[in-house]
Amino acid sequence: MSQAQEKELKKRKIRLLVLISFVAIGLVASVIAGMYKSGAFAQMPASQLYGKWVEQGVPSYAQDSFTISAGGVYTHGRLINTKFDFDGSELSYIHGEMTYVYQVEDDDGAQLLRIKPTHYKSTFRKL
Structure with missing residues (x-):
């Protein structure tokens, strides 16, 4: 060649x-x-989280719940923090000295899984 x-x-x-x-x-x-x-x-907008979240799979007297709004995070009707972080898939806020972290479990943003604190796995549904 x-x-x-x-x-x-x-x-x-x-x-x-x-x-x-x-x-x-x-x-x-x-x-x-x-x-x-x-x-x-x-990414899911933070405003889609606004509303009351109630723990699932536990008796009603032991249910944990919280409310997210533009004003902050509320438990039992009391404001516990005016700030929360949401990156589109993970919600976190501080209550006292404890950090709470939740992960969005479904595409429509109606279910959260608590990651921290890790007493036990708990799922929250939006009402």
């Missing part, structure tokens, strides 16, 4: 690799665009 043929073969390989790369990048971009369109990357 002559040098000219080798050079031409090398150019063809490079062109093929560039073409395959562009096709792969296009496929990845279209998949990501489709995911954005379907809401796969959408």
Whole structure:
């Protein structure tokens, strides 16, 4: 094989690799665009948490509950903290010296799982 043929073969390989790369990048971009369109990357707004949350799976006399509003976090009708953090999937607030952390369990944001404190696993539903 002559040098000219080798050079031409090398150019063809490079062109093929560039073409395959562009096709792969296009496929990845279209998949990501489709995911954005379907809401796969959408975060739940903090306002969707607003309301009363009641512990599930325990007797009514032992149920824990809290209320989230724009004004803060309430338990038993009393304001316990004016601040709470929510990153779209995890809610946290401080009550006294204890930090409470809850994870959103479902897509519609109607169920929370308490992560901290870890006395036992407890699930909360929004009323």
